[in-house]
Amino acid sequence: MLINTGLDLDCGAYYPNFTQTAVEQGKVNVGDLDRALNYLYVVLMRLGYFDGSPTFKSLGKKDICTKEHIELATEAAREGLVLLKNVNETLPLNSAKIKTLAVVRPHANATEVMIGNYAGVPCQYTSPIDAFKSYGEVMYEVGCDVACQNESLIFPAMRAAKKADATILVVGLDLSVEAEGLDRVDLLLPGYQTQLINQVAQVSKGPVILVVMSAGCVDISFAKQNDKIKAILWAGYPGEEGGRAIADIVFGHHNPGGRLPLTWYEANYVDMLPMTSMPLRPIDSLGYPGRTYKFFNGSTV
Structure with missing residues (x-):
C-alpha cells in the first residue's frame, strides 16, 4: 500500500x-x-486544532465573506496573473485617455468559470465586464462562447472594436474542455475563438489586450506574432474576484509579477509522443521529446 x-x-x-x-x-x-x-x-x-485557538466549530460564513477576505481573494488573483506580452509598454492603459472599452467574451462575463475546480461556494463574483465598468464606458459583445461553432456573433464584436478606445478580448478554456477525467485533444483555442481574436484585432481602433483563462497551456503563437495585439495576460482561473484583478492590472493598479507554472508547448507537441508515455526525460530510441522546462529542448510558445 x-x-x-x-x-x-x-x-x-x-x-x-x-x-x-x-x-x-x-x-x-x-x-x-x-x-x-x-x-x-x-x-x-x-494549526491549533486542539488548543481552542481558533475554535473551529464557531467559524461560519460571517468569518469568511468579510471585506478583508474578499480583498485577500482579489490580491491572490492579482499576484497570479502573468504578463506574456506588452509591446511598447501598452499596459497599463491610461484611464484619462481610454474612455470607451469593447469587452468581448467568451469569458468577459465569467463567474463560475473563474473558480475552476475543487472550489468552495464563493461569497460573490466580480466578472471582468463588471470590473471594467468602473474604468470607463463598456461595450459588451458575446463574439463567441468557449466552444462556439457559429461565427455570426463575431461581427457585432468587430463593430464595437471599431468604435472603442481599447478592446479587451477575454478568451480561453473551461471545465467542458479541461478537467480531471477529461483530456484535451489539442493545445489550441476551441471553436472559432482564434477567428474571433484575429478578426476583432484587425479592425480595432485602439490597442487590443488579450486575456486568456485556462489551466493548461494554449498555443497562442498567432496572437504573440500579431502586431495588432499589443498585450497578452494569462489569468488561469483567477477565483471569485478575478475580474477585478484583471481590470486592475490592465489599468495599472497592480504590477503583474506572476510566472507560468507549466511549459506552454506549440500545438504540434501533441503529435510528437503518445500521451500514455509517462517519462519526463526524452526517449531517444522512440524519438519522443522530453517534458517540462527541464527536459524539453524544442521551441515553446
Missing part, C-alpha cells in the same frame, strides 16, 4: 475500507500506521 511509501493521508474511502485487511495480510505494519498518524496529528497541533 502507498502508506509504506509515505502517503500518510487518503482523502477518500480506500484507507478506512482496506487498511485493516492489509495489516492482517502483513502488507502494512502497525508501525507505519503509527508514523502516519503521528505526522498528521502534529500538523493538527501546529
Whole structure:
C-alpha cells in the first residue's frame, strides 16, 4: 500500500475500507500506521486544532465573506496573473485617455468559470465586464462562447472594436474542455475563438489586450506574432474576484509579477509522443521529446 511509501493521508474511502485487511495480510505494519498518524496529528497541533485557538466549530460564513477576505481573494488573483506580452509598454492603459472599452467574451462575463475546480461556494463574483465598468464606458459583445461553432456573433464584436478606445478580448478554456477525467485533444483555442481574436484585432481602433483563462497551456503563437495585439495576460482561473484583478492590472493598479507554472508547448507537441508515455526525460530510441522546462529542448510558445 502507498502508506509504506509515505502517503500518510487518503482523502477518500480506500484507507478506512482496506487498511485493516492489509495489516492482517502483513502488507502494512502497525508501525507505519503509527508514523502516519503521528505526522498528521502534529500538523493538527501546529494549526491549533486542539488548543481552542481558533475554535473551529464557531467559524461560519460571517468569518469568511468579510471585506478583508474578499480583498485577500482579489490580491491572490492579482499576484497570479502573468504578463506574456506588452509591446511598447501598452499596459497599463491610461484611464484619462481610454474612455470607451469593447469587452468581448467568451469569458468577459465569467463567474463560475473563474473558480475552476475543487472550489468552495464563493461569497460573490466580480466578472471582468463588471470590473471594467468602473474604468470607463463598456461595450459588451458575446463574439463567441468557449466552444462556439457559429461565427455570426463575431461581427457585432468587430463593430464595437471599431468604435472603442481599447478592446479587451477575454478568451480561453473551461471545465467542458479541461478537467480531471477529461483530456484535451489539442493545445489550441476551441471553436472559432482564434477567428474571433484575429478578426476583432484587425479592425480595432485602439490597442487590443488579450486575456486568456485556462489551466493548461494554449498555443497562442498567432496572437504573440500579431502586431495588432499589443498585450497578452494569462489569468488561469483567477477565483471569485478575478475580474477585478484583471481590470486592475490592465489599468495599472497592480504590477503583474506572476510566472507560468507549466511549459506552454506549440500545438504540434501533441503529435510528437503518445500521451500514455509517462517519462519526463526524452526517449531517444522512440524519438519522443522530453517534458517540462527541464527536459524539453524544442521551441515553446
